[in-house]
Amino acid sequence: MRISEHPILSFDRGKKITFLFNGKKISAYENETVASALTAAGINVLSRSIKYNRPRGFFCGIGKCSSCLMTVDGVPNVKTCVTPVKDGMVVESQDGKGNLPENKEFKSKKETLHADVAVVGAGPAGLSAAITASKHGADVLLIDENPVAGGQLIKQTHKFFGSKEHKAGVRGIEIAKLLLNEIENSNVNLLLNAGVIGYYKDNSHMLAVVQNSKLIKVYPKKIIVATGASENMLAFPGNDLPGVVGAGGVQTLMNVYGIRPGNSVLMVGAGNVGLIVSYQLMQAGINVKMVVEALPKIGGYIVHAAKLRRLGVPILTSHTVKNAYGNGRVEGARIVKLENWKETGEGFDVDVDLICLAVGLTPTCEILFQAGCETKYIPELGGWVARHDRNLETSIKGIYVAGDCSGIEEASTAMMEGRIAGMDAAEKLGFKIDEKEKKDAFENLKTLRSGPFGEKPRIGKEKMWGRK
Amino acid sequence: MRGIVSEANNSEAFSEAKMSDVAVIGGGINGCALAYELAKKGVNATVFEKGYLGSGATGRCGGGIRQQFDTEDNIRLVMESVKIFEKMEKELGYDIEYDQGGYLVLAHSDEEKERFKKNVELQRSMGLGVNFLEKEEIKELCPILDVDGAKAVGATFCQTDGHANPFRVTEAYAKNAERLGAEIKTFTEVKGIKKEKRFEIITEKEKMFADVVVNAAGCYSKQIAEMVGVKLPNKPYRHEILATESLKPVLKPMIISFMDGIYFCQHKTGQIVGGIGNPDEPSGINTESSFWFLEKMASTITRYIPSFKNLNVLRQWAGMYDVTPDARPILGKTNVKNFFVVCGFSGHGFMVAPVTAKLMSELIVDGKTSMPIDNLSIERFKKGVIRKEGAVVG
Ligand SMILES: Cc1cc2nc3c(=O)[nH]c(=O)nc-3n(C[C@H](O)[C@H](O)[C@H](O)COP(=O)(O)OP(=O)(O)OC[C@H]3O[C@@H](n4cnc5c(N)ncnc54)[C@H](O)[C@@H]3O)c2cc1C
Ligand SMILES: Cc1cc2nc3c(=O)[nH]c(=O)nc-3n(C[C@H](O)[C@H](O)[C@H](O)COP(=O)(O)OP(=O)(O)OC[C@H]3O[C@@H](n4cnc5c(N)ncnc54)[C@H](O)[C@@H]3O)c2cc1C
Numbered sequence: 001m002r003i004s005e006h007p008i009l010s011f012d013r014g015k016k017i018t019f020l021f022n023g024k025k026i027s028a029y030e031n032e033t034v035a036s037a038l039t040a041a042g043i044n045v046l047s048r049s050i051k052y053n054r055p056r057g058f059f060c061g062i063g064k065c066s067s068c069l070m071t072v073d074g075v076p077n078v079k080t081c082v083t084p085v086k087d088g089m090v091v092e093s094q095d096g097k098g099n100l101p102e103n104k105e106f107k108s109k110k111e112t113l114h115a116d117v118a119v120v121g122a123g124p125a126g127l128s129a130a131i132t133a134s135k136h137g138a139d140v141l142l143i144d145e146n147p148v149a150g151g152q153l154i155k156q157t158h159k160f161f162g163s164k165e166h167k168a169g170v171r172g173i174e175i176a177k178l179l180l181n182e183i184e185n186s187n188v189n190l191l192l193n194a195g196v197i198g199y200y201k202d203n204s205h206m207l208a209v210v211q212n213s214k215l216i217k218v219y220p221k222k223i224i225v226a227t228g229a230s231e232n233m234l235a236f237p238g239n240d241l242p243g244v245v246g247a248g249g250v251q252t253l254m255n256v257y258g259i260r261p262g263n264s265v266l267m268v269g270a271g272n273v274g275l276i277v278s279y280q281l282m283q284a285g286i287n288v289k290m291v292v293e294a295l296p297k298i299g300g301y302i303v304h305a306a307k308l309r310r311l312g313v314p315i316l317t318s319h320t321v322k323n324a325y326g327n328g329r330v331e332g333a334r335i336v337k338l339e340n341w342k343e344t345g346e347g348f349d350v351d352v353d354l355i356c357l358a359v360g361l362t363p364t365c366e367i368l369f370q371a372g373c374e375t376k377y378i379p380e381l382g383g384w385v386a387r388h389d390r391n392l393e394t395s396i397k398g399i400y401v402a403g404d405c406s407g408i409e410e411a412s413t414a415m416m417e418g419r420i421a422g423m424d425a426a427e428k429l430g431f432k433i434d435e436k437e438k439k440d441a442f443e444n445l446k447t448l449r450s451g452p453f454g455e456k457p458r459i460g461k462e463k464m465w466g467r468k
Numbered sequence: 469m470r471g472i473v474s475e476a477n478n479s480e481a482f483s484e485a486k487m488s489d490v491a492v493i494g495g496g497i498n499g500c501a502l503a504y505e506l507a508k509k510g511v512n513a514t515v516f517e518k519g520y521l522g523s524g525a526t527g528r529c530g531g532g533i534r535q536q537f538d539t540e541d542n543i544r545l546v547m548e549s550v551k552i553f554e555k556m557e558k559e560l561g562y563d564i565e566y567d568q569g570g571y572l573v574l575a576h577s578d579e580e581k582e583r584f585k586k587n588v589e590l591q592r593s594m595g596l597g598v599n600f601l602e603k604e605e606i607k608e609l610c611p612i613l614d615v616d617g618a619k620a621v622g623a624t625f626c627q628t629d630g631h632a633n634p635f636r637v638t639e640a641y642a643k644n645a646e647r648l649g650a651e652i653k654t655f656t657e658v659k660g661i662k663k664e665k666r667f668e669i670i671t672e673k674e675k676m677f678a679d680v681v682v683n684a685a686g687c688y689s690k691q692i693a694e695m696v697g698v699k700l701p702n703k704p705y706r707h708e709i710l711a712t713e714s715l716k717p718v719l720k721p722m723i724i725s726f727m728d729g730i731y732f733c734q735h736k737t738g739q740i741v742g743g744i745g746n747p748d749e750p751s752g753i754n755t756e757s758s759f760w761f762l763e764k765m766a767s768t769i770t771r772y773i774p775s776f777k778n779l780n781v782l783r784q785w786a787g788m789y790d791v792t793p794d795a796r797p798i799l800g801k802t803n804v805k806n807f808f809v810v811c812g813f814s815g816h817g818f819m820v821a822p823v824t825a826k827l828m829s830e831l832i833v834d835g836k837t838s839m840p841i842d843n844l845s846i847e848r849f850k851k852g853v854i855r856k857e858g859a860v861v862g
């Protein structure tokens with residue numbers, strides 16, 4: 001189920017390899033992750049849940065939900081969606097809790113690194129922050145737990161909106177390439193496959209980072225947290241069946257790894273993410289049966305909706321999914337009609353093998369909360385966020401936020417926030433910055449938030465800054 | 469005698485303010501268990517808790533239940549407690565995740581070995597089923613433990629020791645106390661106590677009168693005692709702990725070493741839960757997590773069980789030990805009439821709570837206890853000569 005032809009993308013899969021899944025030989029490519037290779041081989045059940053032994057599949061595809069835990073080379077609880085597959089690897093589906101390997105060699109290493117600025121997360125916000133701080137002379141360490149940098153941006157094949165200077169008309173993947181190129185040509189030290197597992201106070205700020213079997217202590221003067229967001233789950237019976245996946249997860253499979261996650265899809269949510277991913281699914285040759293949206297109106301841009309309609313995909317507003325059914329994996333869903341958020345009694349079944357959830361995101365703030373940053377609940381920003389000032393600095397001096405983890409928005413604002421945070425951190429470290437550049441960044445951010453779709457975050461940020 | 473309580477109830481003052489027989493300050497395991505035991509005796513208690521139930525040391529503790537101590541008081545208290553734990557699921561109608569997988573106490577030197585042998589003698593004389601194990605026997609009992617890596621030369625083992633889930637036990641007590649008429653006020657901080665004819669309990673929300681006040685405020689018990697002019701010698705110390713991902717059952721007994729200051733077990737959920745003491749920890753209230761702990765714990769526990777190197781830590785957190793000069797609790801009356809203390813539990817206040825609650829309810833309601841607790845009264849510190857409990861970590 002690999003995509004062989006795509007109107008926009010070509011896939012660099014690397015060398016062909018084989019690995020063992022529950023004793024069976026499976027072929028894959030070296031640039032795939034374990035979970036994506038298994039999906040390509042038509043395997044949907046990755047493990048079974050701890051308590052009720054229910055089948056579990058892939059959900060977020062970006063290492064945030066733990067739905068893809070498997071035993072890899074004897075080691076239990078491995079997040080297979082961010083683990084590169086290797087020739088000869090032994091992968092086993094985990095039946096509930098894991099077992100430990102008995103006589104496995106494990107050599108751990110330790111390292112200590114210092115930096116002016118440590119940026120956590122290499123999505124558009126983190127990349128921009130790192131580039132900006134480095135450009136002004138700061139010594140920057142950029143850390144991401146994925147095997148590839150770019151965050152959510154590396155799978156966005158559609159063209160961006162907005163004005164020219166915000167890279168309108170350019171596809172997300174192209175913007176990602178530009179940013180990654182800049183990183184390559186900069187002095188930024190990029191650590192991939194490296195997860196930040198905690199923030200500590202050890203005289204100064206300290207981040208604990210785990211990269212494979214290495215523990216790295218990072219002592220930065222400033223920290224910019226750009227960890228993005230995680231996709232929301234929706235509560236309905238059957239929501240844990242393999243085949244219920246996040247829209248971002250599906251996008252990763254299709255656009256990063258060139259893998260078809262299913263054959264016919266129900267998309268839940270008609271915001272921009274739902275609409276865009278539906279269109280991309282059609283581009284990848286996958287049948288989108290319909291988009292359902294609980295609100296009485298479509299939330300995303302009309303252009304995106306129109307593209308889908310032209311392809312004959314119905315978008316049903318005031319409809320939602322009541323339950324998913326299937327034997328061990330999704331075989332269909334019950335759709336019901338709503339009026340004032342209540343069921344009308346009308347409903348029907350739809351046969352699909354994939355239910356894609358695009359029902360919002362929640363900021364990934366664990367590191368900030370652990371560090372003790374003041375928090376505030378702002379629904380317009382996606383829930384609990386770390387309170388921050390206009391320069392993106394939190395209540396703890398020297399700890400910044402940028403991008404989706406400062407409040408759910410979009411890639412263009414994420415880049416702008418990254419730039420501001422990077423500049424402010426550099427300035428406070430004593431590097432000279434161009435006042436005009438900073439002013440421009442603020443202006444840009446304002447413009448980006450001025451349209452009707454910028455209203456929500458605009459209100460959210462104002463709530464935080466204490467204006468009405 | 470329904471003594472203190474009924475006597476004081478007869479006076480008619482303070483009619484418009486709310487009344488309670490007993491005000492219990494602190495909604496940890498000790499406060500909640502006491503409210504239950506009092507309710508069983510028909511006495512109304514009101515529990516004041518400034519956070520949620522178990523937000524103090526209780527919800528942060530390891531849940532270990534060990535009878536293998538080296539002072540008689542502690543041994544007896546936990547032995548009595550175990551009898552209650554064994555029947556608790558039935559009595560309170562709750563699954564408390566109780567597991568009597570035993571407790572393995574490791575000895576690392578000949579000196580320790582000799583001391584442990586003496587402990588075993590004492591413990592056995594008190595009726596505890598405990599044995600001394602030689603190195604080979606440890607391997608047999610707990611094959612996953614690398615006895616050489618742990619540098620153990622012997623151990624004591626008691627099968628009836630074990631662990632339970634502190635949140636569940638606290639909730640079980642609280643819910644049953646409420647069912648029997650106790651009132652539990654969470655997110656209600658006691659700001660002051662005035663002692664006149666009765667005690668006036670001052671909170672932000674309201675005033676309340678009580679005939680009896682019990683100080684079960686964990687590491688804040690010193691401050692609470694000061695509100696009525698009682699001085700306690702207690703000091704707060706941070707203690708850190710972590711939990712790993714769940715595993716299929718691999719570790720039956722709980723393991724402790726006083727030399728390394730480490731203890732750990734596998735909970736029924738499959739998680740490995742354990743902590744390690746920091747001998748250089750300064751006194752003070754601090755619930756921040758340190759990297760020192762994470763590194764120290766990881767390097768020590770993987771010396772004991774090398775395959776744990778392949779295990780991820782899910783979370784780490786810290787809680788406060790409320791420590792007395794002899795590492796034994798302070799129970800009973802104070803020089804302020806009807807002001808009682810239940811505090812100073814160091815690292816073992818969870819395991820003794822069921823029995824201390826029973827004894828304190830007897831003391832408050834009947835004026836006497838079914839087991840002597842004089843040795844644990846606050847008066848002991850005035851006498852100067854105290855015997856320190858040796859079988860503790862941290
Ligand atoms: C399906 C989908 C479609 C979208 N479409 C558009 C669109 O068309 N236009 C638009 O402007 N926006 C779009 N967005 C939104 C946009 O992608 C995000 O706003 C943007 O990517 C946010 O950037 P970020 O850098 O804050 O976070 P992310 O891009 O999410 O990057 C965060 C990075 O942090 C890493 N990370 C997290 N925690 C840790 C840790 N502890 N240690 C190390 N690394 C960590 C993650 O691995 C990740 O790489 C879309 C989002 C989704 C999900
Ligand atoms: C990391 C760690 C591991 C431990 N492991 C074990 C173990 O394995 N086995 C064991 O037996 N023991 C263990 N202990 C010790 C055990 O947790 C404590 O001794 C026990 O929980 C004490 O219970 P408590 O109810 O007396 O106090 P706490 O649980 O501390 O409860 C006191 C309560 O009083 C409240 N309070 C304080 N001031 C006020 C106020 N002014 N107004 C209202 N409320 C107030 C607090 O919020 C708190 O909830 C451990 C402790 C720690 C920190």
Ligand code: FES
Nearest residue numbers: 061064065066081
């Ligand atoms: S963590 Fe792998 S699918 Fe979410």
